[in-house]
Amino acid sequence: MTSLKLRHRPPGLDWAVVVANKLLFHYQSSNDQKGIESFVKHLKQQYPQASFDNSLYCMEHTGIYNNHLLNFFQDKRANSWVEHPIHIKESLGMIRGKNDKVDAQRIALYAYKNRDEARLWTARAAPTQAGGHSKVGPLDSHS
Template sequence: MKNYEEAIGIDVSKKTLDAYCYQARLHKVFANDLSGYKSMIKWVLRVSKTRDVFYCFENTGYYSLKLALYLDSQDIVYVEESPLKIKRSSGVVKEKTDRLDACLIARYAWLYREELEASTVKRSSHLELGRLLALRDQLVRNNAGLKGTLKEMQVLLSSSTTDAGCTSLVRSIAYLQKQIKGIELRITDIISTDVEMSRNYELLSSLKGVGLVIACQLIYHTGNFTRFSSWRAFSSYCGTAPFGYRSGTSIHRRKQCHYLGDRKMKSLLSMASVSAIQHDSELHLYYKRKLAEGKDKMVAINNVRNKLIARAFAVVKRGTPYVILQQHVA
């Protein structure tokens, strides 16, 4: 971004916004609603004495989304940054207050203003896709918990069909399954009505092990394959990329995946890899070859995960479905 004259750090909570002007060294609290946003903009323009201002705040999900939508609608430059980046740039901080958090965010924005990139709001279809995927995941977890409870009760009871508790659980499970099916239909509608997402979904579906959920999650987390420059960058984001660990001559460990990463994507890729090993002859041979080289089972599965990520980015970039070359070998 250009060299702005003022950076405003905002600590976003459910009901309030703590705004801090870094150069003016002023702090004020506003409501986290439309009137609060308007009041904050007026206050910033009054105390900063310049219009060359940009705003910075942490990505806190739904709480920060409303603010981002408003700033985007007013063509106001803002940066929605990862909380971890801001926290690690702040050094050792022993106190925790909303005012201090806003001050640290403003400090981060000012120090890194030349390196930061302005954020933009995702399209409404993309935002709805993310909400539905998160809701589906929650319903699936709830459904699995109810199934586990039902299974335990059936073991204990002599006649589970006449028990009121079991009957209620069966009805709840059926209802949740119906809701999950409805969400999946809506996800399919969103994908089919968006030309770019529909195209990439069809390409991803050509990969063995990639179904509706993993394909949609890939589309959502990659911003429909516009957020990451390469599959290696996305692998690092997911936590599947191995990194070296060396220091001097005495510390020399084997490469390992970093614990920081999107655990949900990593888990989905693991399940997709297991399925791909069973149904894709190339990946099956690749997995067996890694085991024969003496690699641990989980290391070999991680290799397959990265293979899937590389294939996903390749088919989208190339614009053609994946073809198993081995089936054309004479």
Template sequence: MNFKEVIGIDVSKNTIDVCIHLSEKSSEFANTNKGIKGFLGWVKEHLKDLSGVLFVYEHTGMYSHTLTVVLQEMGCHYYIIAPALDIKRSMGIVRGKDDQVDAKRIALYGYRLREEITPTKERFESITTLKSLMTLRSKLVRQLSAHKTTLKEQKGIYRAKDFKFIFETQQRLIHYLTKQIKSVEAQMQEVVNSHIALKTNMDLMLSIKGVGRQMATTMLIVTENFSKFDSSRKFASYCGVAPFAYQSGTSIKGRNRVSPLANKNIKSLAHMCAVSAIQHNSEMKIYYQKRVEKGKSKMSTLNIIRNKLIARIFAVIQRQTPYVDTLRFVA
């Protein structure tokens, strides 16, 4: 879609700084429901028709949530830049930080790419809820891990009778956090079960040996129920498991390697799924053992398995049929 005008928005905790690109009109509004509606009223004063206008802003977590909700309610076209690294790389060397200047840069970025940009699709409210629950779970898991590590180290150094109160307090915290993590996971499953499309895709992913509930839930969140990525190759590149060539001229011919520009969280989960797959999936186990016996790198082989699992996830979603392990039908 060819947009006639682009509005850049720099979102912060309390305010949004905005810039209409062609007319170079700038202003600042409160980052509240009322403030954002006031912003849209201000836009209509300068641009009568919003059908050809694209609102562009960076993904800033919960700070951009209200803006997204209001734009959806008003039927506006918007594009969320994620990750923000895209725009940082497009600006070159920049000194200092100014919200109004950032809004102008975002507007310019959007205007240059207006013919290529596909507006961000409306997100299910269930996805937003799932994402918040997953963030909460991650925080609780980190706290649980910290308490377990501290308790283990203290028990190896201090005498129990001298540190009885500290040991018991930490043990109670560990018990409490474990209980809360299970509660959050139950709530996440309830959210998935309440939405037929999420439930269907979750079950399809879980039909693949090696793919666990955490990986499947994260896939639903990151891909927004598979609406943001249309192929496994694009997703593999996004999460840093797709190998890229490393060569130049005739002198530099290095090995293919994965890029450090990646979603490290999903990459870590994919790695754990690959490790699980070679333990519980006979096909993957045989493949892994054969490559290792040939002297191939273990990490390189694990990366291939990560790619295979991602490809299978996208295959079952696109076909809308569970994965079938054909190896068990072989005589």
């Protein structure tokens, strides 16, 4: 399980990787192609058996801020799960303390605990402009 928490100040990503219900590592990257690729490289170093086929990437729905992550995962045919933040929060009960690193870990543990109910994200067709194409349209998930 890999989860990500998008940070707004400073902008970036907090990644948490959980294997067998245990935190393997936490990683921070920029919220762009270079940052995402740096995480993937670090993941391969820390856990060589990880692949896009056998991993689940869970994140909170944050609107357009998810789009380039979802484009990257779509290109890699990775298993992506975009969950409503309220579902994650309600599943954890009352919690004290909050920061992006802890949130990333909580999302990863939520994903591990609920992996059998994961709704994988798929892109819906979005209108294109003449001569161009659109990759990520509105969010959609299926069971």
